[in-house]
Amino acid sequence: MTSLIEQAKQKAAYQAVDEHVLPSHKVIGVGSGSTVVHVVARLLQRDPELNARTVFIPTSFQSRGLLLDGGLNVGDVEQYPNIDVTIDGADEVDSQLNAIKGGGGAHLQEKVVAEAASKFVIVADFRKDSKILGEQWIKGVPVEVVPFAWRAVLKKLQGLGSKEAMLRMAVAKAGPVVTDNGNFLIDAPFGLIRDPAKLLTDIKLITGVVEVGLFCNMAQVAYFGCEDGSVTIRTK
Structure with missing residues (x-):
């Protein structure tokens, strides 16, 4: 299954790069996550002269390193x-191209780079494709908060209806995950x-919230790598 998923990610990423990173482009945004490994691999297969004339804008420590x-x-x-175009992954994408991002904790920089682009392209595998956000991604909406306000924000999120909201804890250290x-x-x-734009607004109005992992009305197209080896393209 893992091999199948990686093949699906690779095929979707390669097609997205081939169709949206043009020779005329000078500045390219590169997102974060497992799918973006394949985006960078495809970029490296381009004409070296094109890459030499292009500046790439990373959205995280991970993508910068790649x-x-x-x-x-x-x-x-x-x-x-x-930015001419930004290509990024997603944790889930709905039928209207709204997305949940931030499973890797980089959604603040990802959103800044996506909003700066003339075109925002999402690449994902078939597990991330949903009609409504929350069908596949059940871990919750990632919310980046200033450290001293996290308890107050948590209480407000619970008041908005997220009774199971919780601070994300690190795996290899004692304590919470700290973003870039x-x-x-x-x-x-x-x-x-059902109304991600309204939820985004409600959460962002909470004092102490830095950014919310809901990307609403931003993407123009999404590429999904499917189990059968095909690529499904969704546009608005």
Whole structure:
């Protein structure tokens, strides 16, 4: 099964790069997660002269490392606020191309880079494809919070209906997960999310919230690698 999933991710990622990273593009945003490993691999297979003329904007420590290891030119969104296209993964995508991101804890930088792009492309495997957010991804909406406010935010999230919201704890250390930005993460399950844009607004209005892992009305297209080896493309 693992091999099948990786093959699905690779095929979707390769097709997304081939169709949306054009020779005329000068600045490319590169997201985070397991699918993006294949995005970078495909970028490295391009004409080296194209890569030499392109600046790549990472969204996390992970993607920055992948780009640097590949010898690609790395910049940041402060230097390059106008990005031609950003390709990123997702934890779940609904029928309207709304997405949950942040399972890897990088959704703040991912959202900044996605919003800076003229086109935002999602790449995922068949397990991430849903009609309604919350069908497949049941761990909850990732919410990045400033450390001193996490208890207050947690209480407010519970008041919004996420009774099982909890601070994300690290696996290999005692204590909470700390993001690349030095913040904490709360995972807030809301069941089926029928109005993700409203939920996004409600959560962002909580003082202490830095960013929410709901990406609403942002992606123009999503590529899903399927079990049978095909790629399903969804557009708005």
